[in-house]
Amino acid sequence: xxxxxxxxxxxxxxxxxxxxxxxxxxxxxxxxxxxxxxxxxxxxxxxxxxxxxxxxxxxxxxxxxxxxxxxxxxxxxxxxxxxxxxxxxxxxxxxxxxxxxxxxxxxxxxxxxxxxxxxxxxxxxxxxxxxxxxxxxxxxxxxxxxxxxxxxxxxxxx
Numbered sequence: 718x719x720x721x722x723x724x725x726x727x728x729x730x731x732x733x734x735x736x737x738x739x740x741x742x743x744x745x746x747x748x749x750x751x752x753x754x755x756x757x758x759x760x761x762x763x764x765x766x767x768x769x770x771x772x773x774x775x776x777x778x779x780x781x782x783x784x785x786x787x788x789x790x791x792x793x794x795x796x797x798x799x800x801x802x803x804x805x806x807x808x809x810x811x812x813x814x815x816x817x818x819x820x821x822x823x824x825x826x827x828x829x830x831x832x833x834x835x836x837x838x839x840x841x842x843x844x845x846x847x848x849x850x851x852x853x854x855x856x857x858x859x860x861x862x863x864x865x866x867x868x869x870x871x872x873x874x875x
Contacts (some may be wrong), residue, residue, distance in 0.1 A: 751854060751863030762853070767796075770864045773838070776801035778864045780809070780853055789839045789847075789870050792853070795823065797853055799831040806856040807833040814848035830848040839870055846871050 755778065761768035767781035778798040787793050797807050804827075811821040817842050825833035839849070847870050855862040 732837070737847070745795065752860035754863045754865070757864055757866050761866075763866060767798075767828050768866050772862060774801065778802070778855060780851065780864070782868075787839065787870055789841045792836045792838050795825065795835050795837050795851075797825055797833040797855075799833070799855065802831070802855060802857060802862070804833070804855045804857055806816055806833075808833070808854045808856075810852045810854060811835070811837065811839060812850045812852070814850055816847070819845075 745857055753773070755770045755772055757770040763780065763782055764786045766794065767779050769777055770780040771777055777798075779798040779800075781796045781798075782796045783796070795809050797809065799807070807825040807827075809823050812818070821840070823835045823837050825835040827833055839847075849868050849870060851866045851868065853864045853866070855864070865867075
């Protein structure tokens with residue numbers, strides 16, 4: 718004779734299944750996922766100039782900040798200019814390289830001619846200097862392109 722499965726065990730299995738489905742559905746919010754990750758031009762310093770990367774299809778993704786140097790705990794403008802790419806949406810994700818600084822992703826607003834803008838703010842790091850990874854995520858009708866840009870911020874002068 719079979720022993721019936723207790724109701725508590727069924728509830729736990731059901732709860733685990735729900736957690737797995739919700740985690741899978743919302744995981745892109747935590748980590749920018751992409752079909753294609755492009756390497757930016759080496760040696761470019763976002764604190765002094767705009768930086769860009771070329772996609773395999775010949776498109777160009779350019780990132781710049783204003784003002785320069787980028788302030789911490791103060792708003793600054795993020796600008797992305799696309800050439801040869803038609804985007805449905807553009808986001809920028811800021812992540813600390815050596816320290817988790819929390820979720821910091823912004824959706825840029827299209828201004829026409831491949832130009833996208835948003836105001837952002839970086840949190841302050843207690844050490845005074847912080848290495849950042851700004852990943853531009855471009856969503857097209859066919860795929861997502863991620864372009865990581867490295868830069869450093871400092872509380873000096875802020």
